[in-house]
Amino acid sequence: xxxxxxxxxxxxxxxxxxxxxxxxxxxxxxxxxxxxxxxxxxxxxxxxxxxxxxxxxxxxxxxxxxxxxxxxxxxxxxxxxxxxxxxxxxxxxxxxxxxxxxxxxxxxxx
Amino acid sequence: xxxxxxxxxxxxxxxxxxxxxxxxxxxxxxxxxxxxxxxxxxxxxxxxxxxxxxxxxxxxxxxxxxxxxxxxxxxxxxxxxxxxxxxxxxxxxxxxxxxxxxxxxxxxxxxx
Numbered sequence: 001x002x003x004x005x006x007x008x009x010x011x012x013x014x015x016x017x018x019x020x021x022x023x024x025x026x027x028x029x030x031x032x033x034x035x036x037x038x039x040x041x042x043x044x045x046x047x048x049x050x051x052x053x054x055x056x057x058x059x060x061x062x063x064x065x066x067x068x069x070x071x072x073x074x075x076x077x078x079x080x081x082x083x084x085x086x087x088x089x090x091x092x093x094x095x096x097x098x099x100x101x102x103x104x105x106x107x108x109x110x
Numbered sequence: 111x112x113x114x115x116x117x118x119x120x121x122x123x124x125x126x127x128x129x130x131x132x133x134x135x136x137x138x139x140x141x142x143x144x145x146x147x148x149x150x151x152x153x154x155x156x157x158x159x160x161x162x163x164x165x166x167x168x169x170x171x172x173x174x175x176x177x178x179x180x181x182x183x184x185x186x187x188x189x190x191x192x193x194x195x196x197x198x199x200x201x202x203x204x205x206x207x208x209x210x211x212x213x214x215x216x217x218x219x220x221x222x
Contacts, residue, residue: 032209043200043213044154087154091209098209100146102153 001026004090006101014109017078021104023088024070027097033071034089035062038103044087047073078108112137116201116214123221129174129188131217133201136182141203143184144211145176148198160184196221 005024013019025033033050048055050071054063061074071090075082088101113136123129135141145157156169158176166176173192177185184201198218202211 034210041198041218043216046210046212049210089211098156098211100154 003027003092003099004088004101006088006104008102008104010105010107012107012109013078015078015080017108018074018076019078019106020072020074021086021088021106022070022072023090023101023104024068025088025090025099026069027090027092028066028069030069030090030092032091033062033064034091035060035071035073036087036089036100038085038087040084044100047086075106078106080108080110082106083108112203112212114201114203114212114214116199116217118217119215120218121220123191123219125193125221126190129186129191129195129219131186131199131201131219133184133186133214134182135184135203138182138203138205140181141205142209143178144202144204145184145186146200146202148200150197154200158186191221193221195219 003026035047036044037047038044048057048062050062050064052064059076063072085103085105087103091098115134143160146154147157148154158166158168160166160178163178163181174188198216200216201214204211
């Protein structure tokens with residue numbers, strides 16, 4: 001099993017739709033979790049950290065399920081500008097234990 | 111506020127030539143610094159990380175090396191490039207225990 005697994009997509013959704021991505025991780029001792037956004041040929045940018053209690057930032061909601069070892073990202077009311085690749089990141093403890101998923105590509109269609 | 115710079119933005123180098131990529135961070139002290147490579151269609155691969163001046167840890171044995179001559183400067187080097195070294199090289203910094211990483215704009219390297 002890979003350390004961090006994501007469905008690469010692409011997810012093609014119409015504007016205004018709600019879309020959700022999941023990311024599973026194998027290390028049960030993982031300590032911190034993040035979602036990054038990466039536009040084509042650009043650097044990844046931190047979208048949000050994922051806390052045990054879940055967190056929300058506008059149209060974006062991130063949740064952590066430690067029992068099932070996955071994190072999720074929910075995007076409501078999708079905008080064309082949300083089109084990007086979303087990377088799941090898991091910190092298994094220690095500076096070298098940060099693992100990036102391959103990313104899920106989202107395409108929002110007019 | 112913190113900013114991170116990388117140069118050059120793009121680079122085309124022949125096989126067997128040397129490489130030097132530079133990354134500098136402003137607005138923070140004693141950051142943790144990272145070099146990643148992202149090959150086409152693949153995830154980010156951690157190459158090196160550093161927790162302080164002169165302290166380098168390598169994650170993947172290969173023909174690349176890294177150095178940290180100053181607190182906020184991180185350099186990626188190679189004596190002889192291989193075709194497989196082509197990719198998008200990203201430098202990142204982080205502070206604190208949460209390890210939220212912030213990336214520079216990257217260098218797109220093509221080895222011909």
